[in-house]
Amino acid sequence: MLKIDQKIVSQRIVEETPAPKEQEPARLEPYTRPRVVEGRTYKLKIPTQENALYVTINDVVMDDGTRRPIEIFLNSKNMQNFQWITALTRLVSSIFRQPLDFAFMIEELKSVFDPTGGHFLPNGGGLCPSVVANIGLIIEDHCKHIGLIETPELDDSTKAHLEKKAEQAKEQGVKGTKCPKCGEMAMVRMDNCETCLSCAWSKCG
Numbered sequence: 001m002l003k004i005d006q007k008i009v010s011q012r013i014v015e016e017t018p019a020p021k022e023q024e025p026a027r028l029e030p031y032t033r034p035r036v037v038e039g040r041t042y043k044l045k046i047p048t049q050e051n052a053l054y055v056t057i058n059d060v061v062m063d064d065g066t067r068r069p070i071e072i073f074l075n076s077k078n079m080q081n082f083q084w085i086t087a088l089t090r091l092v093s094s095i096f097r098q099p100l101d102f103a104f105m106i107e108e109l110k111s112v113f114d115p116t117g118g119h120f121l122p123n124g125g126g127l128c129p130s131v132v133a134n135i136g137l138i139i140e141d142h143c144k145h146i147g148l149i150e151t152p153e154l155d156d157s158t159k160a161h162l163e164k165k166a167e168q169a170k171e172q173g174v175k176g177t178k179c180p181k182c183g184e185m186a187m188v189r190m191d192n193c194e195t196c197l198s199c200a201w202s203k204c205g
Helices: 079-096 103-110 131-145 156-171
Strands: 038-044 053-061 067-075 185-190 193-196
Touching: 038 131, 053 131, 067 079, 067 131, 079 131, 103 131, 156 185
Parallel strands: none
Antiparallel strands: 038 053, 053 067, 185 193
């Protein structure tokens, strides 16, 4: 209890100032699909399946001139996979339309494996763990193609090493094959492993 020793001569009401409310972050609206979009279609042929899967990715041009995927379509004559193809199409397209970095989605798709076994990518591209992982690789390659994902630059020592090997291959008359990663005709056998002299991609990892 508060004890008052002096005589009260006046009084006033003090209003407490309410604490300022925390401002809620602005909610970003999803991107709107324009009437006309541009895109690319990729053919995905799985050795264990009779019918190919076609992956179409459409882009929207942003205000700064950059491109960004806004939707994806998966088409196949194999109706056995219709349900998961439809679900994956809608889910990935909805993530594309959100104003956020969807790199996490690509990594999640690439990590999906098929318990019955994966398949080898064409042109010696190595083992892919599943069809879904292959779709993730296609999305990643498409984003690199439109400049949304940058390909890391090679360090000076790696560049010098590749240039030296390229000169040796030229002297020996070795002709390169197409690299599954960068598309250059620069795949040669180097140090007992197929390696690209353009981007340093290797079958051996």
